[in-house]
Amino acid sequence: MIARLACVLLLAAGLSAQAAPARSTTTYRIAGKAVDSLTGQPLAGVRVSIYATENSELSRRVITGAAGHFAFTGLPAGKYSLLASALGYRPQGFNQHGDFFTGIAVGPELDAEDLVFRLVPDARIEGIVTDEDSESVRNANVSLFQRNNDTGRQHMQQAFNAVTDDRGHYDFGHLAPGAYVVAVSARPWYAQYPSQGETQPAPEDAARVAEEKAQLDVAYPMTFYPSVDDPSDATAITLHPSERVTADLLMRAVPAVHLRIRTGDRSDSNSSNDAARGFPRVSQRLPDGTVVPVTNAQAFGYRAGVFEYTGIAPGHYLIEMPDPGGKGRGGGWYKEMDLAGSVEIDARESPPLASVLGALTFDGTARPKGKVYVVLVNRLSGENFAAEVNSRGNFDFSEMEIRPGSYDIALNNAPGFQIKSLLAKGAQVEGKTLEISGGSVQVVCTATHAVARIDGTVLRGEKPYAGAMVVLVPRQQRGNWTLFRRDQSDSDGTFTLREVLPGLYTLIALENAWDLDWASPAVLQPYLKNGTPLEVAGEGTLSVKVQLQ
Numbered sequence: 246m247i248a249r250l251a252c253v254l255l256l257a258a259g260l261s262a263q264a265a266p267a268r269s270t271t272t273y274r275i276a277g278k279a280v281d282s283l284t285g286q287p288l289a290g291v292r293v294s295i296y297a298t299e300n301s302e303l304s305r306r307v308i309t310g311a312a313g314h315f316a317f318t319g320l321p322a323g324k325y326s327l328l329a330s331a332l333g334y335r336p337q338g339f340n341q342h343g344d345f346f347t348g349i350a351v352g353p354e355l356d357a358e359d360l361v362f363r364l365v366p367d368a369r370i371e372g373i374v375t376d377e378d379s380e381s382v383r384n385a386n387v388s389l390f391q392r393n394n395d396t397g398r399q400h401m402q403q404a405f406n407a408v409t410d411d412r413g414h415y416d417f418g419h420l421a422p423g424a425y426v427v428a429v430s431a432r433p434w435y436a437q438y439p440s441q442g443e444t445q446p447a448p449e450d451a452a453r454v455a456e457e458k459a460q461l462d463v464a465y466p467m468t469f470y471p472s473v474d475d476p477s478d479a480t481a482i483t484l485h486p487s488e489r490v491t492a493d494l495l496m497r498a499v500p501a502v503h504l505r506i507r508t509g510d511r512s513d514s515n516s517s518n519d520a521a522r523g524f525p526r527v528s529q530r531l532p533d534g535t536v537v538p539v540t541n542a543q544a545f546g547y548r549a550g551v552f553e554y555t556g557i558a559p560g561h562y563l564i565e566m567p568d569p570g571g572k573g574r575g576g577g578w579y580k581e582m583d584l585a586g587s588v589e590i591d592a593r594e595s596p597p598l599a600s601v602l603g604a605l606t607f608d609g610t611a612r613p614k615g616k617v618y619v620v621l622v623n624r625l626s627g628e629n630f631a632a633e634v635n636s637r638g639n640f641d642f643s644e645m646e647i648r649p650g651s652y653d654i655a656l657n658n659a660p661g662f663q664i665k666s667l668l669a670k671g672a673q674v675e676g677k678t679l680e681i682s683g684g685s686v687q688v689v690c691t692a693t694h695a696v697a698r699i700d701g702t703v704l705r706g707e708k709p710y711a712g713a714m715v716v717l718v719p720r721q722q723r724g725n726w727t728l729f730r731r732d733q734s735d736s737d738g739t740f741t742l743r744e745v746l747p748g749l750y751t752l753i754a755l756e757n758a759w760d761l762d763w764a765s766p767a768v769l770q771p772y773l774k775n776g777t778p779l780e781v782a783g784e785g786t787l788s789v790k791v792q793l794q
Contacts, residue, residue, distance in 0.1 A: 246298070246326065246348035246735055273351035276316035277360025279309050279329055283486055287313030288364060291331040298324040298348060315362075322352035324735060327362065334364045335419045340712050342759040343395060345733035347712050355737055366487035371416040372470075373493045374409050374429055381413030382465075382496055385431035386540055389417050390531070392424040392481065396624045397726060397764020401426055401535045403627075422488075424481040426531070427470040430541045433498045437461040438555045464501040466558035467529055467539060468494050474560060477532045503587040504554040506566070525566040527557060534625040536563065559585040567598060567646040577646040599672070599681045600643040603688030605634050605656075608665055610694050612638075618657040619690065621679070623650050624726065631657060647686075652679045653726045656692060663746050664727060665693040676724025695744040697781045699730075701789040702738045703754040709738025710793050713754045714763070717742050718773060720749035722766045729764055747783050751776040754791045 279291040290308060293315040297303035300323075307315050317325075327349050330336040338346025339362055351357045370389065374382040386408060390401040404425075407415040466474035472495040473479060482490055506525060527539040542556045565579035577598035580590060605619060617634045621642065630647060632640040654677055656662055664677050668689040673680035679688070703713045717730040730742040734754065753769075753776040755761065762768045777791045 246324070246346060246733055246740075271322070271353075272319045273322060273355075274316060274318050274358050275320060275325060275327065275349055275351060275360070276314070276358040277362055278313040279315060279331075279362045279364055280313055282363035282365045287311070288331060288334075289313060291315070291329050291334070291362075291364065293327070293329045293362065295320075295349070296326045296328075297321075298326065316358075320351055324348045324350050327360070329362055329364055331364065333367055335367055335421070337365060340733075342714070342733060343393065345714075345731070347733055348735035350735050350737040350739065357736060360736075365422065367418060368420045368422060368484045368486060369416070369418045369489045370420065370425060370427065370482060370484065370492055371414070371418075371489070372427070372491055374413040374415065374431070375493070375495055376433070377495065377497050381409070381411065382429075382431050383409055383411055383413060383434070385409040385413070385415075385429050385496075387415040388428045388430075388537070390426040390428065390535070390537075392426075394760060394762060396622070397729065398624060398762045399760075400533045400624070400627055401531050403535075403537075420484060422484055422486050424483050426479050426481050427492050427494070428479070428537065429468045429494050429496065430539065431465050431496060432541045432556060433463055433465060435461060436463050436498075436501070436556070438501070462501050462555070463498040464556050464558040465496045465498055465541060466560055467537070467541075468496050470494055472496075474558065476529060476537075479531070499558050500586075501555050502557040502559055502584045504552075504557060504564075504584065505587070505589040506552040506554065506564075506592055507589065508550045508552065508566075508592045525552060525554065525564050527554075528563045528565075529561065530563060530626075534627075536626040536628060557584060559583075564590070565598060565648060566592065567644075579648055596649065597683040598646040598648055599683050599686050601632075601647050601672075601681070601686045601688060602639070602641040602643055603669075603686075603690060604638050605640060605690045605692060606638060607662070608691050608693040613659045613662060615658060617659045620655050620657050621647065621652040622655060622726075623648075623652055625650065647681055649682050650680075652681060653677060654679060654688070654690065655727050659692065661694055661696065661744060662692045663695040663744055664690055665746065666691045674724075676721065677727045678724035693746070695746050696784045697745040697747065698786045699742040699745060699752070699779070699781075699789060700786055701740055701742075701752070701791055703734040703740065703793055704738065704790055705793045710734060710754075710756075711736045711738060713738075713740075713756055713793055714758050714761070715740045715742070715752070715754050715791070716763050716769075717745065717779075718751045718753065718769060718776070720751065722764070722769070726764055731763065745781050747781050750779045750781060752779055752789060752791050753777075754793050756793055 279288045289311045294306040295317050305317050309315050327339040340347040349357050374385050389405040391404040405417050409415050469479035470492045471480050527542045528536045561583050563581045567577040578592050578595040580595045618631045619640045621630045632642045634640045667674050671686040703710045711734055713734040715732045719725045719728040732740040734740045751773050753772045
């Protein structure tokens, strides 16, 4: 069963109910005990809640006693989400893996009265950020990245942010087990950068003033645990349940880079133009491709087609400028390069960003109500870009402009609809994926009402198996990431995959494979030969059984 905890918890706030299950005079129980996942000791004071999958108005909550027991009685047959939380234990679903957890099925011949809810205790990462003089670095921006595979490949995703206090201390609590990377951005408190119109010193003072300025014209590199400025040298912290890790970081000031960018625009500077134009964006990449904005850079001027930028430490950066002319119709550029000392870039010689616009049609049906968005997903960089579809069916990404790369295209806020086909001018198309190289891109998307559904049961031998990762793999995997479906089998071994487009698929069920790159053709190959082939022809529901691997 897939369910985001925040969404499930909202059900208790009185969201509109779905169709209620058929009334029956027979009722059932869900009962068990809450224990610590490490020690197995019963937990008192745990808030345990259930929510009926098919009736959002049916929800109940109990608090465990000294023996950790909980029980819900008088329940209609059906499936229920089971969630728990307590002091020192963040909200979590039963047997949770990422956004998935096992639903509890009750009904004839189903036993849901001896459950053991193993709550995973919170973990914590904290530390002190200091400079080379052992002084606290205050107001530093600390980012915590967590490794996950929600897109089908392992990547680092920014999970939390914090700001250091007057002791240089930061603290991330209530963390789930996993692998984390800590990164810090800050500006030396004493740093002073050039400004337009500053008075020039007398000739006899020029050397002394230049030396004094050089000592203050410094920057901190973005620093990763354990105090390294090269992202490839960052050490991931493997956090275990209830573990408390101290991750102190030392920041070292270095001479700041002076970046000059020539745009070819000869107009004079004025505040209104600068506000509309903005300044270049500066980012770094983590080793897995995740793009991390640099927040401590300092833009200090624009005049006669030249941007001045400093406060950047030497290193490898991605620099991009959407539409320097402020027209929002192309002309943006990007450059990835090493920066050190004084660097000048001619924007006219840099690769272009892409201006993407298009049209969305709905195949044989009216569009859903409300605002609909077309989304471009870059699974390598971890970035998503969304554009609203207007009343005429048009959408436009050109105001944000898109960096060249591979983008999966999908819909947001259009429940029950999926992208069926994709055509593009100015970009390569493979399945539901755009390969964008820059310039002007025009896209035509066709959406269809994806009403096919797969109901199945995971079997180990002849017995149903709970907690398996179920993956529906399209026969043509490349370019079709949006066709993959996942679920976790419930207590009776059943699962449901919704909004499936017609096509050929292979269904697999895996044990203890939640860290798998589940959308990688190479990784999937050994499992597909033992999977269950399926052909989804159109509307309706398929009932299948799949053997656990």
